[in-house]
Every structure is written in C-alpha cells, then in structure tokens.
Amino acid sequence: MAKKSLIQREKKRQKLEQKYHLIRRSSKKKIRSKVSPLSEKKKMQEKLQSLPRNSAPTRLHRRCFLTGRPRANYRDFGLSGHILREMVYACLLPGATRSSW
Incomplete structure (x- = not known):
C-alpha cells in the first residue's frame, strides 16, 4: 500500500x-x-x-486503483501487475488465463 x-x-x-x-x-x-x-x-x-x-x-x-502503487500499472484495468495476477488466481477476472513459470 x-x-x-x-x-x-x-x-x-x-x-x-x-x-x-x-x-x-x-x-x-x-x-x-x-x-x-x-x-x-x-x-x-x-x-x-x-x-x-x-x-x-x-x-x-497513474496509480493502482486498489493499492496506490505507482509502477507496473495496466491502463485497461487500472491495477498494478501483482494485484492483477492475484485477481486472476482468485478467478475474479473472467476470461483471463493463469500462467505459471
């Protein structure tokens, strides 16, 4: 935060x-x-x-909508990368596929 x-x-x-x-x-x-x-x-x-x-x-x-993080923001979602990844893993974003590496 x-x-x-x-x-x-x-x-x-x-x-x-x-x-x-x-x-x-x-x-x-x-x-x-x-x-x-x-x-x-x-x-x-x-x-x-x-x-x-x-x-x-x-x-x-630009800042993350949830955390206020100033870096690694996606314009489409208004979220930072790690929050977006957590939401995908929690199945909160329909149509997004998980990646593992």
Missing part, C-alpha cells in the same frame, strides 16, 4: 491539471500560431510559466 500522503498529492495534481487545462491549451495554441507577433508570444509564454508547476499534465502519474 502506498503512503496516503502520496496518493493525496497525486489527486491534488489531477485537480490542478483539470483547473488549468483550458488556459494551458489556449496559451500553447497562441504561441504556436504563426500569425501572432513576437511580443504577444512572449506574453503568452510568461502566462504559461506563471501557472503552477503541478498543473502540468506531465507531472501526473
């Missing part, structure tokens, strides 16, 4: 990312446009840099 403080920190980052998503997207769009002058691009870059760091989507990290 991951520390609860780390899980809460990740949830806070998700909220910040949703809050500033439209502002970040519009400012990036204006920076990339070829029509806008350099002074406007510079202002948009300053606006983009003034946003909180934790609102950037690259700071988000």
Whole structure:
C-alpha cells in the first residue's frame, strides 16, 4: 500500500491539471500560431510559466486503483501487475488465463 500522503498529492495534481487545462491549451495554441507577433508570444509564454508547476499534465502519474502503487500499472484495468495476477488466481477476472513459470 502506498503512503496516503502520496496518493493525496497525486489527486491534488489531477485537480490542478483539470483547473488549468483550458488556459494551458489556449496559451500553447497562441504561441504556436504563426500569425501572432513576437511580443504577444512572449506574453503568452510568461502566462504559461506563471501557472503552477503541478498543473502540468506531465507531472501526473497513474496509480493502482486498489493499492496506490505507482509502477507496473495496466491502463485497461487500472491495477498494478501483482494485484492483477492475484485477481486472476482468485478467478475474479473472467476470461483471463493463469500462467505459471
């Protein structure tokens, strides 16, 4: 089980990312446009840099739905590898076959 403080920190980052998503997207769009002058691009870059760091989507990290483990997550299930394996062995996932090695 991951520390609860780390899980809460990740949830806070998700909220910040949703809050500033439209502002970040519009400012990036204006920076990339070829029509806008350099002074406007510079202002948009300053606006983009003034946003909180934790609102950037690259700071988000997927976590296991049950344990909060940050590594070895399957996108389809939202679970980490060892939890997924335990669920398959307990026959909780229909259609999944067990492997032994």
